Amino acid sequence: MHIPDGYISPQTAGGLWALVVPAWYAAGYKVRRTLDARQAPLIAIGAAFTFIIMMFNIPLPGGTTGHAVGGTIVAIVIGPWAAVIAVSVALAIQALFFGDGGILALGANCFNIGFILPVTGYLTYRLIARGAAEGSARRWIAAGVGGWTGLNLAALLTAVVFGLQGELYTAADGSALYSPYGLATAIPAMMVPHLAVAGVVEAVMTSLVYIFLQRTNPALLQNYKTARAGGESRFELRPLIIGLALLLVCTPIGLLATGTAWGEWGADEVADEVGYVPEGMDRYAGAWTGLLPDYGFPAGEEGESLGEGAAETAGVVSVDAARKSAPAYLVSGVVGLALASVAALLSARFLFRGRQEGNRG
Amino acid sequence: MADMAAKNADAPLFLVEDVHFSYEGAPALAGATLSVERGERVALLGANGSGKSTLLKMLDGLLFPDRGRIGFMGQELSEATLRLDSFSREFRRRVGFVFQNADAQLFSPTVRDEVAFGPLHLGLPDDEVERRVEDTIHILGLGHLKERAPYHLSGGEKKRVALASVLAINPDVLLFDEPTAGLDPKTSSFLVSLAGDLHEAGKTIITATQDLSIVGDIADRALVMGEDHRLAGEGPPAAVLADRELLLRANLIHDHPHRHGGVEHYHPHSHVEGHEHGH
Amino acid sequence: MADGGMLPAWMTERPGGFEPGGPDRAVRQSALARTLLGLGRLARDTIYSEKVAARPGLMQGVDPRVKVAGVLVLLLLASLLRHWYLVLGLYLVSVAMAAAASIPAWFFMKRVWMFIPLFAAVIALPSIFNVVRDGDPLWVIWDFGGEVRLGPWSLGTSLAITQQGVRGAVMLVLRVAASVSLGVLLALTTRWNELLRALRVFHVPRLFVLILSMTYRYIFLLLAMATEMFTARASRMVGPASPREDRRFLAAGMGALLGKSHALSEEVYAAMVSRGFDGEPVTASRFRTAAADWVWLASTATLALSLLAGDRIIG
Numbered sequence: 007m008h009i010p011d012g013y014i015s016p017q018t019a020g021g022l023w024a025l026v027v028p029a030w031y032a033a034g035y036k037v038r039r040t041l042d043a044r045q046a047p048l049i050a051i052g053a054a055f056t057f058i059i060m061m062f063n064i065p066l067p068g069g070t071t072g073h074a075v076g077g078t079i080v081a082i083v084i085g086p087w088a089a090v091i092a093v094s095v096a097l098a099i100q101a102l103f104f105g106d107g108g109i110l111a112l113g114a115n116c117f118n119i120g121f122i123l124p125v126t127g128y129l130t131y132r133l134i135a136r137g138a139a140e141g142s143a144r145r146w147i148a149a150g151v152g153g154w155t156g157l158n159l160a161a162l163l164t165a166v167v168f169g170l171q172g173e174l175y176t177a178a179d180g181s182a183l184y185s186p187y188g189l190a191t192a193i194p195a196m197m198v199p200h201l202a203v204a205g206v207v208e209a210v211m212t213s214l215v216y217i218f219l220q221r222t223n224p225a226l227l228q229n230y231k232t233a234r235a236g237g238e239s240r241f242e243l244r245p246l247i248i249g250l251a252l253l254l255v256c257t258p259i260g261l262l263a264t265g266t267a268w269g270e271w272g273a274d275e276v277a278d279e280v281g282y283v284p285e286g287m288d289r290y291a292g293a294w295t296g297l298l299p300d301y302g303f304p305a306g307e308e309g310e311s312l313g314e315g316a317a318e319t320a321g322v323v324s325v326d327a328a329r330k331s332a333p334a335y336l337v338s339g340v341v342g343l344a345l346a347s348v349a350a351l352l353s354a355r356f357l358f359r360g361r362q363e364g365n366r367g
Numbered sequence: 368m369a370d371m372a373a374k375n376a377d378a379p380l381f382l383v384e385d386v387h388f389s390y391e392g393a394p395a396l397a398g399a400t401l402s403v404e405r406g407e408r409v410a411l412l413g414a415n416g417s418g419k420s421t422l423l424k425m426l427d428g429l430l431f432p433d434r435g436r437i438g439f440m441g442q443e444l445s446e447a448t449l450r451l452d453s454f455s456r457e458f459r460r461r462v463g464f465v466f467q468n469a470d471a472q473l474f475s476p477t478v479r480d481e482v483a484f485g486p487l488h489l490g491l492p493d494d495e496v497e498r499r500v501e502d503t504i505h506i507l508g509l510g511h512l513k514e515r516a517p518y519h520l521s522g523g524e525k526k527r528v529a530l531a532s533v534l535a536i537n538p539d540v541l542l543f544d545e546p547t548a549g550l551d552p553k554t555s556s557f558l559v560s561l562a563g564d565l566h567e568a569g570k571t572i573i574t575a576t577q578d579l580s581i582v583g584d585i586a587d588r589a590l591v592m593g594e595d596h597r598l599a600g601e602g603p604p605a606a607v608l609a610d611r612e613l614l615l616r617a618n619l620i621h622d623h624p625h626r627h628g629g630v631e632h633y634h635p636h637s638h639v640e641g642h643e644h645g646h
Numbered sequence: 647m648a649d650g651g652m653l654p655a656w657m658t659e660r661p662g663g664f665e666p667g668g669p670d671r672a673v674r675q676s677a678l679a680r681t682l683l684g685l686g687r688l689a690r691d692t693i694y695s696e697k698v699a700a701r702p703g704l705m706q707g708v709d710p711r712v713k714v715a716g717v718l719v720l721l722l723l724a725s726l727l728r729h730w731y732l733v734l735g736l737y738l739v740s741v742a743m744a745a746a747a748s749i750p751a752w753f754f755m756k757r758v759w760m761f762i763p764l765f766a767a768v769i770a771l772p773s774i775f776n777v778v779r780d781g782d783p784l785w786v787i788w789d790f791g792g793e794v795r796l797g798p799w800s801l802g803t804s805l806a807i808t809q810q811g812v813r814g815a816v817m818l819v820l821r822v823a824a825s826v827s828l829g830v831l832l833a834l835t836t837r838w839n840e841l842l843r844a845l846r847v848f849h850v851p852r853l854f855v856l857i858l859s860m861t862y863r864y865i866f867l868l869l870a871m872a873t874e875m876f877t878a879r880a881s882r883m884v885g886p887a888s889p890r891e892d893r894r895f896l897a898a899g900m901g902a903l904l905g906k907s908h909a910l911s912e913e914v915y916a917a918m919v920s921r922g923f924d925g926e927p928v929t930a931s932r933f934r935t936a937a938a939d940w941v942w943l944a945s946t947a948t949l950a951l952s953l954l955a956g957d958r959i960i961g
């Protein structure tokens with residue numbers, strides 16, 4: 007799900023830097039208030055953990071392997087705000103010290119994978135697990151659903167970022183300057199394999215780790231709660247949800263704004279360029295899942311194999327390729343993003359509310 | 368600080384009074400009482416889990432008693448006093464702690480940064496930091512490793528860097544947690560003789576160890592922690608080491624059957640001292 | 647006590663001769679083995695790049711702050727240029743810089759092209775066909791002889807590779823390659839502690855830099871822990887484990903690692919506090935820029951500006 011440099015325009019990259027910096031400041035502020043000086047080693051080692059488990063090959067059905075990001079389980083243990091910094095640090099190290107993942111695109115990656123993923127994953131977990139007993143099944147299910155939701159929202163945002171490139175940035179002759187596909191292609195190509203494969207890997211691993219910790223180290227799962235009780239600040243859901251919703255809405259609009267401001271980059275020529283038939287390309291596009299090339303691993307070790315697994319599914323899905331204007335795509339992107347997050351959170355909440363009350367009664 | 372030292376000249380360096388501590392319900396100390404004078408060399412003996420590390424962390428102001436008190440030169444060591452800037456800075460300058468796990472103590476990008484960490488954070492001026500780093504690295508023979516990252520180092524080298532990082536602060540009191548555990552004989556005898564030099568320079572040295580073979584060389588007084596997380600006994604090293612019954616009770620040595628030439632017998636036995644005897 | 651002292655009888659039984667029997671199956675490389683391989687490779691790669699960074703060379707000699715600034719400028723350039731041959735030129739410049747840094751050419755190329763730009767090529771491939779992205783036909787593969795419709799979608803009148811498609815795909819691959827090349831060059835020629843200190847100049851908060859440095863350091867400790875865990879498991883395994891078992895084991899490994907990491911962080915915190923850390927990191931600045939650094943930065947900037955100007959003049 008990493009965006010390497012070269013796929014996105016400098017304006018997009020800059021826009022996402024502008025979004026992630028305040029997110030970091032907010033996280034830093036929250037962490038300072040809850041964790042005091044203890045934050046540095048806790049976050050650092052949380053980040054190292056994230057980095058290492060991204061290298062764990064998880065066997066998938068059909069003989070292929072994938073890997074988990076682990077943002078949600080880290081958020082559960084060290085808290086969502088600390089996790090934002092930890093995952094961002096892990097991404098920064100991949101980009102800066104290992105030359106993997108973009109440097110200009112680091113802001114985008116940190117926003118999607120470092121911010122959206124752990125925070126929405128944690129929120130989902132909290133909403134579903136609220137009131138459940140420590141050792142209960144509902145807790146590990148909540149963790150799994152959180153992992154799935156967080157990963158897919160991050161993937162959706164990444165897909166929107168990719169898709170905007172195809173919509174907005176074309177040379178005078180109509181050739182693509184960056185990632186060549188529009189939203190109508192990028193979103194399904196990215197989302198189908200993530201919803202079906204990568205998200206499931208994340209969910210299964212998050213749940214399994216959670217179960218393991220419930221059995222062997224339950225105190226660790228209470229760690230953040232304890233730290234929070236000690237600190238002055240509480241994790242409040244409402245401002246966070248509002249903030250997230252605002253950010254989700256602002257992202258594509260902000261990108262569009264920067265795009266048009268740079269008029270010469272051809273936002274006006276864009277609308278004509280859209281009109282794709284997805285068959286044929288989805289075969290390859292399925293391989294987006296593997297957009298996490300690992301450190302110097304032989305090519306295709308996981309990216310392609312994972313992609314192949316998903317390709318069949320990807321091929322089935324069709325997109326409304328009727329010619330639409332770029333703004334319409336943008337609106338659909340924003341609405342889709344917002345709807346998906348709200349739906350995931352609400353459905354999770356309602357699904358389990360009945361059970362929760364049942365348990366009490 | 369000078370007048371504080373004068374005022375408390377007669378107070379013991381550390382005074383531990385009936386200290387209790389538990390980690391999430393698991394007891395680690397259950398009524399420890401002891402005192403340490405300035406310039407003393409003390410060994411803290413005890414089996415695994417008896418609470419040695421916990422006690423050292425308390426002496427270093429890293430953990431605080433659930434019950435009981437710890438005094439340092441007549442002042443109470445508590446969360447409140449250590450939150451005072453001047454007190455904590457002065458205390459951290461005076462007391463150095465070499466952790467058992469060198470990996471926990473080495474968190475900086477290079478050996479040089481590691482050694483500079485303490486002096487920098489205790490507010491020494493840059494040129495003084497530089498001088499101390501150079502000198503400490505030199506006396507510990509780490510010159511060739513200066514720009515290396517800690518993760519490249521061997522166990523013995525890591526231990527020396529950990530020691531350097533503490534010595535650069537030039538503390539008056541040194542707390543060692545199992546300094547020789549897992550080290551080769553050469554490095555451990557180096558550590559033992561360095562501790563001797565430091566003692567001669569007037570420093571107070573408190574060493575937690577299970578290594579009975581070094582006790583005589585590093586301490587003038589030995590304290591034995593029992594498995595009940597209290598002090599089980601104390602005395603000069605020779606006397607303590609000769610007290611089989613005490614060592615057995617503290618689980619530092621154990622009885623087990625041996626067969627020598629078909630004769631089965633029991634005898635107290637410590638795994639750290641060789642075990643030669645004729646039959 | 648039995649014959650073996652405290653040992654149970656089964657532990658004192660001796661095996662017979664060494665005669666492995668039964669049909670041998672080739673064992674498919676398990677996920678576990680792959681993970682181990684990957685972890686080992688990371689450690690090896692790092693040690694190798696530390697070695698490269700310690701070598702004398704043009705890039706290694708440049709002050710890290712200046713180098714980071716220069717690479718950022720070039721990265722920005724790589725994403726601003728609109729003509730493929732200029733991007734190619736930039737890529738070749740990065741290869742030349744790698745050569746000047748005495749990085750073996752084959753190693754550098756392999757490190758860069760595997761696997762991100764290659765992957766970009768696969769991604770971009772469909773976009774060269776007119777059915778995916780409209781454009782002027784460059785080469786008509788199949789003339790349908792009339793408009794072909796698939797339900798609501800029109801496939802147009804022919805299957806062709808388009809001029810715009812090829813240009814876009816080439817552009818993407820070159821851009822990605824040039825960017826990765828520059829990133830790898832920076833990573834390979836800069837010792838990471840220098841890179842960290844350089845970040846301070848870019849107003850990255852001190853605490854963030856401290857966390858970054860500690861993370862990097864602890865990655866290797868966790869790496870060693872994970873490797874140990876997996877090696878122990880791999881050595882005890884008879885025959886391949888089922889993917890299900892592997893998944894469980896990996897999850898247990900992650901959980902255990904998380905627990906150990908957390909305990910470690912408490913210990914590290916104590917060690918930092920013991921040496922005077924109160925939440926505010928202190929760093930000494932030990933940077934000295936030489937004239938050569940400024941020359942390097944000036945030539946980088948000149949290169950960037952002239953390429954960009956050329957790009958805009960060509961239109």
Ligand SMILES: Nc1ncnc2c1ncn2[C@@H]1O[C@H](COP(=O)(O)OP(=O)(O)O)[C@@H](O)[C@H]1O
Nearest residue numbers: 390394395413414415416417418419420421422
């Ligand atoms: N961080 C910790 N969390 C929970 N229990 C701990 C922790 N550290 C030590 N303990 C427990 O406290 C007891 C005393 O430990 P410790 O002081 O490390 O003993 P020693 O150093 O003598 O081996 C042991 O039972 C140990 O398991």
Ligand SMILES: [Mg+2]
Nearest residue numbers: 419420467544
């Ligand atoms: Mg101990």
